[in-house]
Amino acid sequence: MADTAHGIGGLSFDSKKRDLPPELGVGIALVLIIVVFEALGWLFMNDSFLFNTRENIDGIFNVARIKIIILQVAIIGIIAIGVTQVIITGGIDLSSGSVVAATAMIAMSFAQAGQIYGNPNDRAVFFELGWVDLPIIVPLIVGLGCGLVAGAINGLLIAYTKIPPFIATLGMMVTARGVAKWWTKGQPVSFPTDSYAAIGSGMTPVFIFAAVAILFGLALKYTVYGKHTYAIGSSEAAARMSGIKVDRHKVLVYTIAGLLAGLAAIVLSSKNLTAQAGMGMMYELDAIAMAVIGGVSLTGGRGSILGTVLGALIFGVIISGFTFLKLDAYYQEMVKGAIIVGAVVLDQWRQRRAAMKS
Amino acid sequence: MSDIVLKTEGLTKHYGGVHALEGANFEIRRGECVAIMGDNGAGKSTFVRQITAVEQRTSGRIWFNGGHVEFADPLEAREAGIETVFQTLALADHLNVPDNLFLGRELVKFRLGPFSILDYKAMRKATIEGLEKTGVKIPNISNTIQNMSGGQRQCVAIARTATFKSKLIIMDEPTAALGVQETAQVENIVRTLKGQGEPVILISHNMRQVMDLCDRIVVFRRGRIVANLRKDETDGQDVVAYITGAKTQAEYEDVAAA
Numbered sequence A: 001m002a003d004t005a006h007g008i009g010g011l012s013f014d015s016k017k018r019d020l021p022p023e024l025g026v027g028i029a030l031v032l033i034i035v036v037f038e039a040l041g042w043l044f045m046n047d048s049f050l051f052n053t054r055e056n057i058d059g060i061f062n063v064a065r066i067k068i069i070i071l072q073v074a075i076i077g078i079i080a081i082g083v084t085q086v087i088i089t090g091g092i093d094l095s096s097g098s099v100v101a102a103t104a105m106i107a108m109s110f111a112q113a114g115q116i117y118g119n120p121n122d123r124a125v126f127f128e129l130g131w132v133d134l135p136i137i138v139p140l141i142v143g144l145g146c147g148l149v150a151g152a153i154n155g156l157l158i159a160y161t162k163i164p165p166f167i168a169t170l171g172m173m174v175t176a177r178g179v180a181k182w183w184t185k186g187q188p189v190s191f192p193t194d195s196y197a198a199i200g201s202g203m204t205p206v207f208i209f210a211a212v213a214i215l216f217g218l219a220l221k222y223t224v225y226g227k228h229t230y231a232i233g234s235s236e237a238a239a240r241m242s243g244i245k246v247d248r249h250k251v252l253v254y255t256i257a258g259l260l261a262g263l264a265a266i267v268l269s270s271k272n273l274t275a276q277a278g279m280g281m282m283y284e285l286d287a288i289a290m291a292v293i294g295g296v297s298l299t300g301g302r303g304s305i306l307g308t309v310l311g312a313l314i315f316g317v318i319i320s321g322f323t324f325l326k327l328d329a330y331y332q333e334m335v336k337g338a339i340i341v342g343a344v345v346l347d348q349w350r351q352r353r354a355a356m357k358s
Numbered sequence B: 001m002s003d004i005v006l007k008t009e010g011l012t013k014h015y016g017g018v019h020a021l022e023g024a025n026f027e028i029r030r031g032e033c034v035a036i037m038g039d040n041g042a043g044k045s046t047f048v049r050q051i052t053a054v055e056q057r058t059s060g061r062i063w064f065n066g067g068h069v070e071f072a073d074p075l076e077a078r079e080a081g082i083e084t085v086f087q088t089l090a091l092a093d094h095l096n097v098p099d100n101l102f103l104g105r106e107l108v109k110f111r112l113g114p115f116s117i118l119d120y121k122a123m124r125k126a127t128i129e130g131l132e133k134t135g136v137k138i139p140n141i142s143n144t145i146q147n148m149s150g151g152q153r154q155c156v157a158i159a160r161t162a163t164f165k166s167k168l169i170i171m172d173e174p175t176a177a178l179g180v181q182e183t184a185q186v187e188n189i190v191r192t193l194k195g196q197g198e199p200v201i202l203i204s205h206n207m208r209q210v211m212d213l214c215d216r217i218v219v220f221r222r223g224r225i226v227a228n229l230r231k232d233e234t235d236g237q238d239v240v241a242y243i244t245g246a247k248t249q250a251e252y253e254d255v256a257a258a
Helices: A022-045 A063-088 A096-109 A137-160 A165-183 A194-199 A204-222 A224-234 A236-241 A246-272 A283-293 A305-324 A329-357 B044-051 B074-080 B097-101 B120-134 B150-163 B180-195 B207-213 B236-244 B250-257
Strands: B004-015 B018-029 B033-037 B059-064 B082-085 B108-110 B168-172 B200-203 B216-221 B224-230
Touching: A022 A305, A063 A096, A063 A204, A063 A224, A063 A246, A063 A283, A063 A305, A096 A137, A096 A165, A096 A246, A096 A283, A137 A165, A137 A246, A194 A204, A194 A246, A204 A224, A204 A246, A204 A305, A224 A236, A224 A246, A224 B097, A236 A246, A283 A305, A283 A329, A305 A329, B004 B044, B018 B044, B018 B224, B033 B044, B033 B207, B044 B059, B044 B168, B044 B200, B074 B082, B082 B150, B097 B120, B097 B150, B120 B150, B120 B180, B150 B168, B150 B180, B180 B200, B180 B207, B200 B207, B207 B236, B216 B236, B224 B236, B224 B250
Parallel strands: B033 B200, B033 B216, B082 B168, B168 B200
Antiparallel strands: B004 B018, B004 B059, B216 B224
């Protein structure tokens, strides 16, 4: 059936004309950044950034580098998937880095091996209670549960006390960091069981990131959950008047964000084979940056998981590119900061243009 | 069988010490278009918000379709058949036309709680039918609302009321922000709906529009109803006299003086 008609007042419209998806711009930016590093590589390092130049290795691409690029953003990427959904509702989550720390400490305590190289692991948190060598399901449930509870508290505070998301999640950020330190009085928690260690080994974090991205990408696009998430961010008043249970939905979105922070904590502590109270520092800002670079609007209502994944890849390429060019980490931070500001400026410009068109 | 679609008795809303609505008795019959007029702050929008359960009333009773109703939220009111075009449009700017039409009552293929799978195809089809029914012409329903003119937005908001099996349509100043041509378009839609026998409550400041479209005019002043006039027994000047408080109908003198 035709879904077009002539415009009001005889104005004609091109029914085929549609705005290009913002993800396309992010994708182009990603390609351009890779091209710049490739050019700089040949100029200054006499080497390729992306392509294989080693004669003893087969293949066109530098697979090792590509793997590292994806691997180093996979864990924060998992958090960014949750944060994206929060930002689309018009909110923000500053607590995810601290929730990662608290969750990693607690989950790891339930994942410790009973013996290290044949000796009893008597420094295990629950060694006295005999809670060592527990089945993998235990730390998984504990970890996901911790993240879920932290997220649910954020959501309940925001939805029902009406305090701004910035304040609610800032409170959780400080509290969760406190919990992480209090749990073992500052001591790291190490020596997980083999099955727990397997979660973060090799490329598994990338597969987990991909699975989470696909799952929530589909949920945002094809389910009522996604539609309401966008609607609340677009106009909370309209969503409310349309009968959407806005408060309940916000609790759900923040709970999912917490759950994904919990999942990231499990993967991170497993990958590092240890959990420390200081881990996950600034992860929340990196996750927000990935979303914003990926075209998620801080004013809500716009953005996608695909955009965030591309934003995460831009992050990974920049970090990897700087390492490749043997530039100091300070420059990485400076450039990352500039890119975040640039992405927000671009978003503002896009919104002004949309407002002028209407 | 009574043909009264909606009846309110003693509808009252207080915001702390502010009496925004006081003892409103109102009724509308099938096929009738009733205008609600009054100055800013007279209680018109407050009245609508109580009927549609956007707010919960302080006191009073509402009958809808012959039965006493207690709507917990706007969705319940909509499901019962009260469709509203709010002054603030109630559209989500970043969503397209079908998404907005079905906001809060999406059609789904599989029920999985909040993760129910949307039936985009059915919603598009129903949107096109709804737009045709109201005579609304939108060039591309896949466009997001933010890319549309004020008139198009208002048409989408009105089409939303007609897409569903509504039993009462309430429009809160639907043409307040529109140009002449767009206003004419919206008025045509109201005529179409009226012709289809839909009862319509129209809140408007536009005397010409009210005289043109409505059968009856209810005037609010300072949170109270002060007049209930048949269009053919009144004129613009008379209505203005009631709006400004220069006149009050005999049967409302008690409440107006209170």
